[in-house]
């Protein structure tokens with residue numbers, strides 16, 4: 001990768017485009033040797049074979065004994081026969097629901113049309129709808145959208161305050177595949193309380209998207225919610241944006257959902273059968289492998305040069321890190337796999353962390369996303385002969401060159417514009433890349449056992465907090481003494497007592513050290 005003519009040749013060799021989709025991938029600035037792809041042939045074959053089985057309904061998630069069916073959501077004809085009607089029917093009914101909300105056939109209890117949607121969900125049950133809302137909704141969508149995607153009460157208070165009296169015409173989607181996620185349960189209860197405070201009946205504004213028979217599903221039935229849509233165990237949260245999880249909010253916001261699905265289906269079709277050297281998903285998986293030596297040694301920095309795609313790095317962060325970040329491989333060997341993903345957008349990031357990318361520790365590769373069309377409206381020249389869009393391209397190309405000049409690797413993906421179709425296409429591309437890469441490094445991409453450890457520790461912490469509150473004396477005691485009394489760790493006790501004190505639920509007299517602080521009942 002030295003002279004400009006050899007770079008031009010390398011570009012020709014490693015540039016693949018799908019003209020029908022307006023999509024291209026350029027891996028010429030990755031530092032693999034020319035024989036690399038051929039040398040990976042046996043692994044590539046294995047990955048293609050595993051994908052074929054997965055798409056045919058194999059138990060591709062062995063730990064949970066589940067099929068992996070997100071690829072069927074955009075082409076139900078590939079799904080096992082018994083699932084097809086349910087996939088199509090659910091899609092139709094989510095779109096019909098949105099249509100009825102728009103037309104006023106489904107109204108708010110006050111007789112007016114719904115004007116806003118509040119999504120309560122977290123992780124895979126929020127990131128997809130958030131990305132869609134940011135990237136492909138009209139500037140002034142038919143319904144404005146807000147999210148409760150955390151159990152931060154202050155965050156929720158701010159949203160409720162912003163919505164104000166419009167809560168009367170707000171439909172709330174509570175989204176949880178498992179139906180038991182605590183943050184989402186809390187968000188739902190907080191939302192219900194906010195409606196109640198305005199004299200509104202939450203049930204008449206509430207819609208559930210969840211697994212049939214889940215805690216949430218039962219609750220929604222018992223409370224008489226507006227309606228419910230199903231989630232299936234064969235769709236993982238992080239790949240659920242094309243199920244009801246993503247389609248309802250998208251449709252309510254005026255997104256052409258069928259085009260969104262068609263984009264993913266089109267990328268699936270391109271990358272399902274093409275041989276490795278012209279297969280964008282396989283090439284990307286091979287680049288991840290080459291950059292990180294199959295061990296995730298290099299982070300992936302996602303740099304879309306387009307404001308609308310600012311959440312794409314966050315979306316990929318969950319998709320990639322929750323799928324690939326695994327302690328064990330499929331043979332039970334300890335491997336501690338994964339690829340760290342971060343990023344924001346260009347050229348904004350050039351004024352922040354790109355300094356380190358150019359000059360600092362070389363522990364990453366960049367994925368540039370270039371959008372060919374600069375804007376929808378007529379061009380405007382910021383100086384004679386140049387538009388803002390020319391600058392955006394200049395900064396992308398300049399950064400790619402500057403990085404390559406100091407031995408930093410990058411992949412560049414180009415799409416014609418940001419639309420429902422091209423967002424679907426990008427999501428489809430990365431989903432298949434994750435599936436391929438998982439086989440290359442022999443991990444199960446479809447479970448997330450590590451997430452459970454933090455959840456269990458949080459549950460224990462809350463149980464212990466209850467016993468500490470019960471033991472708080474009127475006269476004051478140290479954290480250590482209270483911890484010994486209820487049989488818990490002294491630091492945990494101090495942390496929860498400090499939290500209680502900060503929120504007016506305990507009194508604290510600070511000592512010289514945490515051990516000398518004294519806590520009492522209020």
Ligand SMILES: O=P(O)(O)OC[C@H]1O[C@H](O)[C@H](O)[C@@H](O)[C@@H]1O
Nearest residue numbers: 123124125176177178181237451
């Ligand atoms: O949709 P839910 O069941 O509420 O799950 C929400 C999220 O939380 C879990 O902890 C998982 O790690 C995520 O993959 C999932 O998307």
